[in-house]
Amino acid sequence: MGASTHDEYIPLFETKQAKGRTAFRLFSSSIFAGIALIWIYRLIYMPKSGDSLRLAWIMLFGAEVWFSLYWFLTLSVRWNRIHRSTFKSRLSQRYEHKLPGVDIFVCTADPTIEPPLMVINTILSLMAYDYPSEKLSVYLSDDGGSVLTFYALLEASYFSKHWLPYCRKFNIEPRSPAAYFSTISNSVSKSTEFLSIKKLYDEMELNIETATKLGRIPNEVRTQHKGFSEWDSVSSPRDHQTIVQILIDGRVPNALDTEGCTLPTLVYLSREKRPNYHHNFKAGAMNALIRVSSNVSDGPVILNVDCDMYSNNSESVRDALCFLMDEQKGHEIAFVQYPQCFTNVTENDIYGSLLRTISKVELGGMDGYGGPPYIGTGCFHRRETLCGEKYVKGRKFEWKIGFKRKEGSVIELEETSKMLANCIYEKGTQWGNEIGLKYDCPVEDVITGLLIQCRGWISVFFYPEREGFLGVPPNTLLQTLVQHKRWSEGDFQILLSKYGPLTNGLGRMKIGHQMAYCVYLLWAPNCLATLFFLIVPPLHLLKGVPIFPKVSCQWFLPFAYVIIAANSYSLFEFIVSGGTLKGWWNEQRIWLFKREASYLFGFIETMLKLLGFAKSAFDITAKVVDPDVSQRYEKEIMEFGASSPMFTIIATLAMLNLFSLIGGLKRVITDLEGWTLLESLFLQVLLSSIVILINLPVYQGMFFRNDMGRIPSLVTIKSTVSAILLCMIYSIVLESNVHLLYLN
Ligand SMILES: O=c1ccn([C@@H]2O[C@H](COP(=O)(O)OP(=O)(O)O[C@H]3O[C@H](CO)[C@@H](O)[C@H](O)[C@H]3O)[C@@H](O)[C@H]2O)c(=O)[nH]1
Numbered sequence: 001m002g003a004s005t006h007d008e009y010i011p012l013f014e015t016k017q018a019k020g021r022t023a024f025r026l027f028s029s030s031i032f033a034g035i036a037l038i039w040i041y042r043l044i045y046m047p048k049s050g051d052s053l054r055l056a057w058i059m060l061f062g063a064e065v066w067f068s069l070y071w072f073l074t075l076s077v078r079w080n081r082i083h084r085s086t087f088k089s090r091l092s093q094r095y096e097h098k099l100p101g102v103d104i105f106v107c108t109a110d111p112t113i114e115p116p117l118m119v120i121n122t123i124l125s126l127m128a129y130d131y132p133s134e135k136l137s138v139y140l141s142d143d144g145g146s147v148l149t150f151y152a153l154l155e156a157s158y159f160s161k162h163w164l165p166y167c168r169k170f171n172i173e174p175r176s177p178a179a180y181f182s183t184i185s186n187s188v189s190k191s192t193e194f195l196s197i198k199k200l201y202d203e204m205e206l207n208i209e210t211a212t213k214l215g216r217i218p219n220e221v222r223t224q225h226k227g228f229s230e231w232d233s234v235s236s237p238r239d240h241q242t243i244v245q246i247l248i249d250g251r252v253p254n255a256l257d258t259e260g261c262t263l264p265t266l267v268y269l270s271r272e273k274r275p276n277y278h279h280n281f282k283a284g285a286m287n288a289l290i291r292v293s294s295n296v297s298d299g300p301v302i303l304n305v306d307c308d309m310y311s312n313n314s315e316s317v318r319d320a321l322c323f324l325m326d327e328q329k330g331h332e333i334a335f336v337q338y339p340q341c342f343t344n345v346t347e348n349d350i351y352g353s354l355l356r357t358i359s360k361v362e363l364g365g366m367d368g369y370g371g372p373p374y375i376g377t378g379c380f381h382r383r384e385t386l387c388g389e390k391y392v393k394g395r396k397f398e399w400k401i402g403f404k405r406k407e408g409s410v411i412e413l414e415e416t417s418k419m420l421a422n423c424i425y426e427k428g429t430q431w432g433n434e435i436g437l438k439y440d441c442p443v444e445d446v447i448t449g450l451l452i453q454c455r456g457w458i459s460v461f462f463y464p465e466r467e468g469f470l471g472v473p474p475n476t477l478l479q480t481l482v483q484h485k486r487w488s489e490g491d492f493q494i495l496l497s498k499y500g501p502l503t504n505g506l507g508r509m510k511i512g513h514q515m516a517y518c519v520y521l522l523w524a525p526n527c528l529a530t531l532f533f534l535i536v537p538p539l540h541l542l543k544g545v546p547i548f549p550k551v552s553c554q555w556f557l558p559f560a561y562v563i564i565a566a567n568s569y570s571l572f573e574f575i576v577s578g579g580t581l582k583g584w585w586n587e588q589r590i591w592l593f594k595r596e597a598s599y600l601f602g603f604i605e606t607m608l609k610l611l612g613f614a615k616s617a618f619d620i621t622a623k624v625v626d627p628d629v630s631q632r633y634e635k636e637i638m639e640f641g642a643s644s645p646m647f648t649i650i651a652t653l654a655m656l657n658l659f660s661l662i663g664g665l666k667r668v669i670t671d672l673e674g675w676t677l678l679e680s681l682f683l684q685v686l687l688s689s690i691v692i693l694i695n696l697p698v699y700q701g702m703f704f705r706n707d708m709g710r711i712p713s714l715v716t717i718k719s720t721v722s723a724i725l726l727c728m729i730y731s732i733v734l735e736s737n738v739h740l741l742y743l744n
Pocket residue numbers: 107108109110114141143280281282285305306307308375376377442443444445483486487618619620621622
């Protein structure tokens with residue numbers, strides 16, 4: 001009797017299909033039909049060879065074919081959407097006393113654009129997870145090799161003795177002190193506990209800020225900890241020995257908080273840097289962390305977060321373990337990825353930082369086919385799979401039950417760990433290749449996740465109601481564009497490499513999964529079709545030459561249907577995902593800018609890299625801005641400011657469309673049969689008008705602003721001249737074509 005209930009499998013997590021899949025499938029079939037008609041139209045009416053319109057027609061058709069195929073790919077991230085949910089109470093009933101050790105890796109790289117105070121707020125939020133402290137170890141990798149960051153971490157280790165009991169006692173959320181304090185309004189009356197913890201925090205903040213302003217550590221502080229002496233021999237962030245400091249040794253009974261409970265282990269690591277060794281950016285830092293942590297705490301689960309991504313949900317570790325420890329499915333899962341969510345995004349998200357539909361719709365769609373990519377932060381890995389282990393069907397994991405920490409004194413552990421983070425350690429090994437995070441790719445996260453999936457594992461996407469992690473989004477236009485250049489470039493390199501979903505993934509991944517990856521890996525080449533669309537129709541408009549069917553023609557219908565249906569659906573999806581109408585409009589603008597600028601540069605750089613002319617870098621996104629810029633951000637005024645070639649391209653295309661629309665409309669007005677002309681130019685007029693409307697902030701930035709965030713005059717001049725030249729050159733080409741035609 002008892003046996004049957006005993007054998008019954010009660011899962012730790014649940015997977016549900018998203019609603020509305022059938023409706024979506026029907027709807028997309030209708031768009032498919034529209035697209036097919038457009039192709040037929042282009043083929044039937046293709047101008048004969050020798051016709052001056054032929055080249056433009058072919059180019060436009062090429063762009064339409066590209067967008068059609070790309071649209072087809074995007075079906076994969078919507079076709080099979082799923083949602084996951086967890087049962088944490090079951091986890092704790094079954095495993096509370098057998099929970100595995102969890103090692104948390106935080107990466108930072110530059111104390112000026114990633115302020116130490118922000119970094120330790122992240123650290124404190126992670127130390128305060130609702131999880132047995134003795135099983136939690138937090139590692140900070142500091143590629144900036146900064147004594148200020150080290151000092152801040154030391155301060156955080158003292159503060160944690162008060163902060164963790166406070167979090168437990170009042171069960172607060174979020175557990176980043178700065179974020180928590182900002183949720184408490186000034187008007188409510190406060191408990192004495194609150195006031196005293198706030199006072200401690202303020203003191204810590206003041207100490208860190210004073211040191212930051214001084215640019216060095218006061219002498220009386222230096223004597224507090226042996227770790228400071230390491231900096232006696234540090235000459236620069238790019239040239240120093242490995243520094244490992246175990247600030248809290250969480251082995252019972254070494255470190256206790258004010259209530260006598262153990263504290264999580266806390267480790268500072270700055271791996272060795274030498275000018276003649278390439279450090280491989282974040283991937284290199286992560287691999288050093290994997291090795292050092294295996295020597296100290298060796299937790300079988302690894303959580304990786306960026307230094308700005310504080311934990312917003314104290315139960316995330318338990319949620320993730322519901323997936324990894326599920327008796328039936330857990331052994332197939334390599335990693336659990338949370339979405340990247342952000343704080344301080346203005347209501348209408350002018351830089352589209354939230355990537356709303358990607359997080360709310362598309363990643364859940366990928367999950368239906370084998371899992372989301374690893375996106376660098378908010379990701380729980382199994383240590384084994386991150387280190388290159390292959391999936392073997394039927395093999396179950398042995399969780400290291402209980403807790404076995406490495407033996408040895410703190411000094412011994414520090415000494416043995418140092419060797420593991422030295423430059424020469426990886427020489428002649430498979431690190432950065434078969435083991436750990438993959439090197440030589442600007443998106444080390446995506447390629448690493450893909451390799452794991454190609455070894456047979458699946459991953460899981462988890463979007464809980466209370467977001468797991470919140471970070472700082474890029475907060476100027478240029479930062480956004482530069483970040484997307486890095487992403488699109490890295491993604492495209494993966495596609496072209498032997499590790500891509502179409503090469504290495506062939507036969508190893510589901511087709512839907514391969515397609516889904518391609519949606520992102522093809523970002524960069526999207527720029528070409530976009531450029532055709534932004535240049536060819538408007539230039540023909542300028543000359544009064546139609547290249548789309550006229551309104552009264554039956555072929556106009558598929559164009560109208562596809563344009564209206566696709567955009568309405570995108571708007572619908574955006575609103576359902578919690579966005580606003582204006583937010584959608586802003587996002588369309590950002591996608592346009594990314595395609596014109598980020599992807600173009602990403603594309604060109606990938607090509608140069610293939611030819612051996614360029615090497616990838618990692619431009620770190622700033623997490624701070626000056627107050628002026630931040631004020632404009634709050635008011636949702638677009639920030640240009642710098643004179644970047646990206647802005648020149650954006651502004652040139654905006655001007656080109658403006659000139660074309662003016663020129664085209666002038667023809668319509670002066671033409672005797674103006675109405676007929678307008679009818680046949682209608683789609684071109686519409687296209688340029690929309691481009692102009694979407695570019696309004698650009699014209700504003702060029703001509704109607706005088707704050708520091710406007711477009712610099714030089715950029716304005718360059719782009720206006722370029723747009724005029726493009727129009728002129730085109731006229732000449734078109735006219736000579738026409739002459740040729742008459743001569744023939
Ligand atoms: O040499 C380096 C460069 C960067 N980082 C860290 O990497 C993280 C991500 O850098 P960030 O400038 O914030 O880039 P994002 O574009 O916001 O990051 C996303 O994209 C990256 C890949 O391009 C991933 O590494 C990140 O995890 C992912 O959040 C930060 O914590 C940095 O401190 C290092 O540790 N060492």
